Amino acid sequence: MEHQYEKYCHNCGAIIDKQTDLCPKCGARQANFQNAQTNVNINVNQRWxxxxxxxxxxGVFGAHRFYTNHILSGILQLITCGGLGIWWIIDLILIIIGQFKDKEGNYIKM
Ligand SMILES: [Zn+2]
Known part of the structure; x- marks a missing residue:
C-alpha cells in the first residue's frame, strides 16, 4: 500500500511520485507518459x-479543395454545390482511398 503513489524511474531507478512525468533525479521522461503520447499520435496522416x-x-462548399490549394475548382464546387453532390461524393471517395492529389500533385494518403 505504501507504494501506491510511488514508482521507480525507468532510467535511474529512483523512487518517484507516480503522477510525475519527469524524474526529478535524472530528468528522464517516464514510460507511462510516453505511452500516452504514442497513443495520441496514432499513425494517421493529419493532413489526410x-x-x-x-x-x-x-465538401459541398469545396472546403477540402481550398485546403489542398485547388482554389479554382474549389470556387467552382462552391458555386455548383459540389457539382450537385456528385463531384463531392467522388472527391470524398478519392480522398478516403488515398487517390486525391493536392495542387502540387502529391497524393494525400492516410
Ligand atoms: Zn530518474
Whole structure:
C-alpha cells in the first residue's frame, strides 16, 4: 500500500511520485507518459484526416479543395454545390482511398 503513489524511474531507478512525468533525479521522461503520447499520435496522416473531415462536413462548399490549394475548382464546387453532390461524393471517395492529389500533385494518403 505504501507504494501506491510511488514508482521507480525507468532510467535511474529512483523512487518517484507516480503522477510525475519527469524524474526529478535524472530528468528522464517516464514510460507511462510516453505511452500516452504514442497513443495520441496514432499513425494517421493529419493532413489526410483534416481533408477527409473538411470534405465530409463542408465538401459541398469545396472546403477540402481550398485546403489542398485547388482554389479554382474549389470556387467552382462552391458555386455548383459540389457539382450537385456528385463531384463531392467522388472527391470524398478519392480522398478516403488515398487517390486525391493536392495542387502540387502529391497524393494525400492516410
Ligand atoms: Zn530518474
Amino acid at each position: 484526416l483534416i481533408t477527409v473531415l473538411l470534405c465530409g462536413f463542408l
